[in-house]
Amino acid sequence: MFHPEGPTFKELTIQALSSTTRGYDLIAPKFEHTPFRTPDGILKPLMALIGSPGSIDDGLDVCCGTGAGMQALRPLCRRSIAGVDLSDGMLQQARARMDERPELAPATLTQRDALDLGFDAEFDVATCFGAFGHILPEDQDRFIAGIFKALRPGGRFVFVTRQTPGLTSRTFWVYHGFNAVMKVRNAVLKPPFIMYYLIFTLPRALEVLTRQGFQVEVHDIFSEPYHNMRAVVATRPRT
Numbered sequence: 536m537f538h539p540e541g542p543t544f545k546e547l548t549i550q551a552l553s554s555t556t557r558g559y560d561l562i563a564p565k566f567e568h569t570p571f572r573t574p575d576g577i578l579k580p581l582m583a584l585i586g587s588p589g590s591i592d593d594g595l596d597v598c599c600g601t602g603a604g605m606q607a608l609r610p611l612c613r614r615s616i617a618g619v620d621l622s623d624g625m626l627q628q629a630r631a632r633m634d635e636r637p638e639l640a641p642a643t644l645t646q647r648d649a650l651d652l653g654f655d656a657e658f659d660v661a662t663c664f665g666a667f668g669h670i671l672p673e674d675q676d677r678f679i680a681g682i683f684k685a686l687r688p689g690g691r692f693v694f695v696t697r698q699t700p701g702l703t704s705r706t707f708w709v710y711h712g713f714n715a716v717m718k719v720r721n722a723v724l725k726p727p728f729i730m731y732y733l734i735f736t737l738p739r740a741l742e743v744l745t746r747q748g749f750q751v752e753v754h755d756i757f758s759e760p761y762h763n764m765r766a767v768v769a770t771r772p773r774t
Contacts, residue, residue, distance in 0.1 A: 541568035554726035555669060556621050559600075563624030566601045573664040577695055578607040580756045581662075581766055585693055589613050591659040594640075595685060598649050598666030602629030605642065608662055609633075612640040617658070619647040650677050654685035661685055661692045667735035675735065679747045683771055692749065692769040695757075699736040707733070737765060744769045 542550070542565045550558035559566075566572060585591070585608070592614045596604045599618030609616045620626050626644050633642040647653070649663075649670065661682050670678045682692050700707040710732035721727035735743075737753065744751050749769035757764045 539568075541565050551720070551728055552724065553728065555729045558728055559622035560624030563601060563622060563628050566625065566628065567603075571665060572601070573603050573695075574761070575607075576761050577757065577764065578603065578664075580758075581693060581695060582607050582611060584754060584756055584766055584768070585660055585691070586611055593617075593658045593660075595619070595654070595658040595661040597652070597661060597663040597682060598669065599629055599644065600625045600665070602632040604662050604664040605629060606632055606636075608660070609636065609639050609642065611660070615641050615643065617643045617645065619645050619649065619652065621646065621648055650674055650681065652681040652685050654681075656684070656687045656690075658685055659687060659690050661690070663692075663694050667694075667696070667740075668730045668732055670735070671729065671731075672734055675743050676747060679743050679749070683747050683749060686771045688771055688773040690771050692744075692767075692771075694767055695764050696736050696740050696767060697763050697765060699733060699739070737767075740767060748772070 542562055546562065546565070550562050553561060562569070588610045589612075591611050594608045594612045594616045596608060596616070596618045599605050599620050600622075602618065605616055605618045618626075618629055620629070623646055626646055630644055633644065649666070663682075686692065714731045714733075717728070717731060721729075741751055741753070744767075748771070750772055751770075752768045754766040754768065756766050
């Protein structure tokens, strides 16, 4: 399904019936061949917005998955890059990709809950790709507060989201239909598989970021087919 080397419908069904962590452990070896992997058409413009190669000291990719975001961010880092994810299977794939470029900044990968990062003013830039659907609305402030704490004063949290689609949009109904199915699944089956769409879009994301102390800019930098996406740069104030 999706790609000759990607997961089959059966494998995706087994993933959806598993817990969030176990589901990604199972799909990790084939994740790069799914549409859920953040495309280069988003990663490249976003890295250009962050800066040039070697322009930051230390970078962090939250919910790093198989390492696509880390691979893009790593050349920008002079000193180090870190990735955290709850799935050991995804981290194993990311480690293999980091090992392919030993000449770049040293990479550290750690199995860690995104709601309990535990960093304190250690990074100049933090990124997160395709993972906001795993953070329930009631946990978003805690999630963003942890990223704020992980950044040094002046540090930036950079990610991609979109405007909330209107009620007449097909996207709105497709994604909310998916969310309804997931809510039923999680009410019936335990442990839950947490994945919901359109829960950290604009303006909701700006409200949470501002509430947690960030100064926020939104940039329109993407070409088709990603022209509906927006780059968000949230900066931790220096004072």
